[in-house]
Amino acid sequence: MADKPARGLADVVAASTALSDIDGKAGRLFYRGYDIHDLAGRVSFEECVYLLQRGKLPNRAELDRFTAELAANRVLGKTVEALLPLVAQSGTPMEALRSLVSVLSADDPDAGDSSPEANERKALRLVAQMPVLVARYHAARTGTTVPEPDPELGIAGNFLLQITGKRPGEREARIFDECLVLHADHTMNASTFTARVIAATLSDMHSAITGAMGALRGPLHGGANEAVMKTLQSIEGGVDGVEAFVRETLGAGKKIMGFGHRVYKTEDPRATHLRKLSEELAEITGNRLYYDMSRKMEQVVKEVKGLYPNVDFYAASVYHYLGIPTDLFTPVFAISRMSGWTAHVMEQQADNRLIRPDSEYIGPRGQKWVPIDERP
Ligand SMILES: CC(=O)SCCNC(=O)CCNC(=O)[C@H](O)C(C)(C)COP(=O)(O)OP(=O)(O)OC[C@H]1O[C@@H](n2cnc3c(N)ncnc32)[C@H](O)[C@@H]1OP(=O)(O)O
Numbered sequence: 248m249a250d251k252p253a254r255g256l257a258d259v260v261a262a263s264t265a266l267s268d269i270d271g272k273a274g275r276l277f278y279r280g281y282d283i284h285d286l287a288g289r290v291s292f293e294e295c296v297y298l299l300q301r302g303k304l305p306n307r308a309e310l311d312r313f314t315a316e317l318a319a320n321r322v323l324g325k326t327v328e329a330l331l332p333l334v335a336q337s338g339t340p341m342e343a344l345r346s347l348v349s350v351l352s353a354d355d356p357d358a359g360d361s362s363p364e365a366n367e368r369k370a371l372r373l374v375a376q377m378p379v380l381v382a383r384y385h386a387a388r389t390g391t392t393v394p395e396p397d398p399e400l401g402i403a404g405n406f407l408l409q410i411t412g413k414r415p416g417e418r419e420a421r422i423f424d425e426c427l428v429l430h431a432d433h434t435m436n437a438s439t440f441t442a443r444v445i446a447a448t449l450s451d452m453h454s455a456i457t458g459a460m461g462a463l464r465g466p467l468h469g470g471a472n473e474a475v476m477k478t479l480q481s482i483e484g485g486v487d488g489v490e491a492f493v494r495e496t497l498g499a500g501k502k503i504m505g506f507g508h509r510v511y512k513t514e515d516p517r518a519t520h521l522r523k524l525s526e527e528l529a530e531i532t533g534n535r536l537y538y539d540m541s542r543k544m545e546q547v548v549k550e551v552k553g554l555y556p557n558v559d560f561y562a563a564s565v566y567h568y569l570g571i572p573t574d575l576f577t578p579v580f581a582i583s584r585m586s587g588w589t590a591h592v593m594e595q596q597a598d599n600r601l602i603r604p605d606s607e608y609i610g611p612r613g614q615k616w617v618p619i620d621e622r623p
Pocket residue numbers: 255436466467468469471497501502503504505506507508509510552554557558559
């Protein structure tokens with residue numbers, strides 16, 4: 248007989264990883280041993296991708312080569328190009344993009360090859376393609392065209408350029424770059440676990456990433472950033488309406504998106520940075536509304552329920568201030584997390600064993616089969 252399951256696998260150690268580590272009590276996060284507080288604002292997203300996928304921080308020459316390879320792979324193949332206009336008319340962005348990510352494998356020159364070398368190339372391509380895919384998807388659904396990438400800009404700057412149609416200010420590009428670094432990896436979160444389960448059957452990289460996209464979409468995971476923005480926009484009376492909204496919502500036993508975390512029992516260290524970035528953008532844009540509402544909401548939720556904001560909470564106002572449409576917030580999360588997912592797939596397959604836990608049977612036993620015509 249199986250043991251009682253840990254509900255939601257809480258506290259179960261499901262894999263070994265050298266990619267990231269969390270101290271939930273102290274509110275600390277590390278990528279390959281580097282404290283997120285040391286990386287945020289200091290390394291570019293490209294350096295962070297290299298760190299996760301290749302195992303070390305790159306030196307100048309390595310980074311230049313890697314950046315050039317990423318830029319060379321910012322293209323979509325003919326199958327995705329053909330399907331984009333059709334898929335862009337359907338469902339939500341995450342549903343459409345999940346399907347399109349799956350289609351990327353049709354044009355991948357390494358399709359059918361899951362060797363470590365092929366996986367490394369696929370991992371780089373997926374990180375390079377994802378921002379272009381989101382921008383092209385957005386253009387297809389709005390009937391606009393995407394500006395050519397600017398060779399002077401990195402992944403973050405080019406994404407803002409392609410989504411807003413305007414060259415971002417230097418500070419805005421750096422702020423978004425920092426957001427991508429902050430979201431890159433996070434131990435055994437639901438989407439990463441999904442990717443590893445798929446990878447552990449020795450399936451292919453694109454299958455694992457497609458599954459991860461599906462898991463990220465839900466509002467209990469990456470979908471929360473979009474939900475936070477919608478919540479802020481739904482509150483009447485701006486800052487003055489926040490307290491009543493929070494008390495009413497929590498009083499009714501409902502959740503407020505962007506708060507709480509399975510692992511952090513204190514402030515999520517990424518929220519510390521995102522709060523500062525939100526405040527800075529409130530100043531730059533001259534629009535403090537969503538930052539001030541967020542501060543108030545944070546204070547009241549803490550007072551009433553003792554919960555802290557997670558990564559999705561201040562990411563919402565930051566992305567809004569950067570001019571990103573609300574329904575693309577979760578795709579933006581995927582642009583960043585692609586680096587972690589792909590690295591986890593490679594790590595899983597480098598030392599693989601099928602992931603197949605047990606279950607506790609709670610149904611009836613001793614049932615007797617009855618012919619179909621005699622069943623009540
Ligand atoms: C990138 C990310 O994935 S970060 C997380 C993004 N998700 C969200 O922001 C959604 C809102 N938050 C939540 O739903 C949860 O905090 C999760 C899903 C993140 C973590 O879930 P779990 O560890 O399973 O905690 P669980 O949902 O059981 O919550 C424990 C208690 O705190 C309460 N709680 C947790 N989060 C919240 C919240 N955001 N609002 C109100 N109450 C909450 C629960 O109602 C529960 O209370 P109870 O013991 O009185 O019933």
